[in-house]
Amino acid sequence: MNTQLRQVGIVGTGMHVPPETVTNADLEKIVDTSDEWIRTRTGIRERRRAMDPEMATSHMCVLAAQQALDDAGIVAEEVELVIVATVTPDYLFPATACLVQDRLGARRAAAFDLEAGCTGFIYGMAVGRQFIATGTYDTVLVIGADMLSRVTNWEDRSTCVLFGDGAGAVVLRPVPEGYGVLSMVLGSDGGGGKHLFQPAGGSLMPASRETVDKKLHTIHMSGNDVFKFAVRVMDNATMQALEQCGLSKEDVDFLVPHQANLRIVDAARKRLELPSDKVCVNLDRYGNMSSASIPVALHETLKEGRIHKGDVVLLVAFGTGLTWGAGVLKWWK
Numbered sequence: 001m002n003t004q005l006r007q008v009g010i011v012g013t014g015m016h017v018p019p020e021t022v023t024n025a026d027l028e029k030i031v032d033t034s035d036e037w038i039r040t041r042t043g044i045r046e047r048r049r050a051m052d053p054e055m056a057t058s059h060m061c062v063l064a065a066q067q068a069l070d071d072a073g074i075v076a077e078e079v080e081l082v083i084v085a086t087v088t089p090d091y092l093f094p095a096t097a098c099l100v101q102d103r104l105g106a107r108r109a110a111a112f113d114l115e116a117g118c119t120g121f122i123y124g125m126a127v128g129r130q131f132i133a134t135g136t137y138d139t140v141l142v143i144g145a146d147m148l149s150r151v152t153n154w155e156d157r158s159t160c161v162l163f164g165d166g167a168g169a170v171v172l173r174p175v176p177e178g179y180g181v182l183s184m185v186l187g188s189d190g191g192g193g194k195h196l197f198q199p200a201g202g203s204l205m206p207a208s209r210e211t212v213d214k215k216l217h218t219i220h221m222s223g224n225d226v227f228k229f230a231v232r233v234m235d236n237a238t239m240q241a242l243e244q245c246g247l248s249k250e251d252v253d254f255l256v257p258h259q260a261n262l263r264i265v266d267a268a269r270k271r272l273e274l275p276s277d278k279v280c281v282n283l284d285r286y287g288n289m290s291s292a293s294i295p296v297a298l299h300e301t302l303k304e305g306r307i308h309k310g311d312v313v314l315l316v317a318f319g320t321g322l323t324w325g326a327g328v329l330k331w332w333k
């Protein structure tokens with residue numbers, strides 16, 4: 001038996017966001033809020049919202065995934081596993097990943113969804129990495145996608161200003177020794193699940209007239225509790241991931257954090273003592289796209305030519321569950 005694990009890296013990226021933009025001024029017209037409050041408390045100026053009722057999470061996934069395959073220079077038939085990280089699947093079942101596998105034409109691929117909220121993409125990367133490291137597969141597509149606008153209570157100012165729709169995708173493949181994923185850290189604290197959840201629609205509280213009337217199929221969040229949790233776990237996960245691969249904060253060239261709130265991103269940046277041009281920030285344009293936020297930020301930063309071969313890139317996220325995760329990559333390509 002071959003016990004040698006292979007190094008795994010990102011060899012292609014892609015993204016999709018819906019064309020429709022919702023500005024803070026638009027939100028001022030529907031809830032008691034202000035552009036000033038949203039910008040100073042969160043850093044968000046606008047977000048995307050899929051208005052086309054025919055568009056669902058899987059459609060955004062396919063567009064992002066096709067771009068990632070093109071970027072990697074491979075065709076769908078080469079993909080052996082499709083992982084979609086989402087909390088807003090098209091259906092409770094079948095898995096959105098299966099819809100994507102079919103529409104992409106990834107005929108050889110296994111497919112499943114994974115749910116870890118905004119940490120979903122990092123969880124997906126960690127799972128995909130294992131399949132390649134152990135030699136089970138050579139090519140894995142990991143997609144983070146969410147259409148939170150479909151589970152948003154547009155009368156609740158404490159949540160409706162925060163989220164946006166989008167999808168990001170990466171292709172994972174073996175890369176030369178010394179490159180690719182150097183470490184990954186995952187964590188969870190289910191005791192905090194009550195701070196961010198969608199009460200109805202599952203087996204505990206199936207859909208009924210009452211659950212719809214009470215808007216229990218929408219996001220319920222205790223923002224302050226999530227905020228405090230986020231700052232703490234981003235810091236711990238970052239340091240653990242660096243320690244695991246024998247690096248320190250001085251070695252980090254680029255930080256790609258989950259895009260929930262500029263104050264949370266800034267706290268992570270300051271802890272690493274990084275200048276602001278070494279941190280990906282796009283929440284001003286997209287809001288919090290949940291599991292899509294990291295792959296979209298990564299894709300845009302790569303396309304801007306700001307990450308180079310050999311750079312040490314740190315990914316870190318937190319999300320519903322509660323969950324957290326971080327990964328250190330030495331950039332390959």
Ligand code: ACO
Binds near residue numbers: 117158161226230
């Ligand atoms: N406009 C105006 N006022 C508002 C708004 C709004 N949109 N929303 C809340 N307020 C009010 C509140 O009612 C409160 O008023 P009060 O003092 O009279 O009661 C006041 O503003 C302060 O509210 P706080 O909740 O204390 O504001 P805070 O500074 O904590 O910011 C925020 C709130 C932005 C939600 C912040 O807590 C946050 O970003 N938390 C993290 C949320 C998060 O990241 N969630 C996603 C997790 S990832 C996932 O898995 C999807």
